[in-house]
Amino acid sequence: MSTTAAGTTTTATRSVDETLQVALASGSRPDPVNALSASLTFGWRALLKIKHVPQQLMDVTAFPIMFTLIFTYLFGGALAGSPNEYLQFFLPGILVQTVAFITMYTGVAINTDISKGVFDRFRSLPIWRPAVLVGALFGDVARYAVASIVVLVVGIILGYRPDGGIIGVVLAILLLLVFAFSLTWIWTILGLKLRTPESVMQTSITVLFPLVFATNIFVQTDTMPGWLQAIVKVNPISQVVDAVRGLMQGDAQASDIGWALLSCAVIVAVFAPITMRLYNAKIRS
């Protein structure tokens, strides 16, 4: 009896050993991947995370829906005469705000990777190193698109009517995606620099709140005191709001779009090199 049991165990152990040997023997090395496929693979990873943790998507869309309802019905009448009239003005703005807030999750995600150790795995692979960052951005674009559509649909249900038509709305969202992609480079710096995901979150919010409120998202710039108008006018978020509002209302000025794209270019030119430097410096500290 005991002999049989021992015999079975030995066989079982051997077969595990054998599958292990087979698995080890068949690990031949394929050709290395190029930068684009590596980035796309990381983008796939980001999409899987949305699939597994859909709450994060709900968190980021519930907040703007609440904002839309509160501002439209609570303040709308006072700010613009009627809730419906305010909604026409406010919806493109809240769209920008929604996406701007989601961008900061990229920094949090990178920081989480670093603190959990999976970052070390990626960095020890023979791949184009920035692929982790670029891939995360690809995945984020999907998230921005979903959030934009949710807010837009809620707006339309509440009575928002884009005079710019479908083309205007699509162009507005595309512009918004470009802006979000640019803004993300700021949060990647925090993600690489700070110690914990929580501190990345807090710092990002501290930076974002004044940046989002000192804009023309909620009210017209000319209702503000002069010193504030000066700040609001140079705020890149205001530039983007002007362009998005114009495109959705169908009265976009080429100059507004130009300024918005220029803001994006400046943000990337300033912050992307800092991110890459920090990223490469990770191997020295």
Place this chain on the structure above:
Amino acid sequence: MSSNPDLAIEASGLVKTFGSTRAVDGVDLAVRTGSVYGFLGPNGAGKTTTIRILATLLEPDGGTARVLGHDIVEEADAVRSRVSLTGQFASVDEELTGEENLILVARLLGYPRPRARTRAAELLEAFDLTGAADRQVETYSGGMRRRLDIAASIVVTPDLIFLDEPTTGLDPRSRTQVWQIVRALVAQGTTVLLTTQYLDEADQLADRIAVIDHGKIIAEGTSGELKSSVGSGTLHVRLCDPERRPDGARLLSQALGIDVQPEPDPAALTARVSDTERVAAALTELSRSGIAVAEFALGQPSLDQVFFALTGHPAEPTDAEDDGATEEDAA
């Protein structure tokens, strides 16, 4: 430095400082191809930092090293394409499933999608994880996580694998499984560099062991060599009556002509003996004096004793500092 084809790793004078801490303080290494090399030391000794330098995740502040013939700074890409690292904290994505983690790594290494899938299935099978393939890693036990982590490291069979504390925190069964995996890797021809705080693990797996303390290698050799450098053998005696231990210690000490140490067990004594012939006489002396012996053993010194003899402090994990914290603080 000239490159020796028989050596998988050759390092000289590696230094890494974090702030005022010299985490790695002049480490020289020569690891033969196809062998298992063990880094033995307490937390904060510099084991993890040394491994991260050799795996090209950190640049050294001083010294040079060649891994598989490639300079770790100048030819980091060449090194990365031939080694794998399994970090101290599981380097897998907890939000993804086990299968997705392996597919991700396989895709990044260049497998086309269908091949990545079959490779993942093959590895899950070999590492006894098929049943958990579709579960998110955050639901895995420590042992499963560790196995997945090692599986991810051998998607492409590496020429050299770094295992940083592969069994820390694992239950005895998972530990045995990891040991089995390490032995299978070696049989396959992979060179293994592992770190451990467990002396029996180094004893079990490693062909050669380097004892590290405060960033320096303080002893190096086979487990047998390290043990014999401390003394030829150790006598353990456990008395029936703890009350008689002082008498027993005195008698043994006289009979053997050496110091006899009390052990933490209140009835036990231990002595390092160079002349094993006298042990029998000493034990007879005890029973003649009416001190009953419950058990005795004569064997090689344990690596615990080796560590104590070399460093003057036991190889217990120190609480405040570990490799991770040291780096964090400096970062």
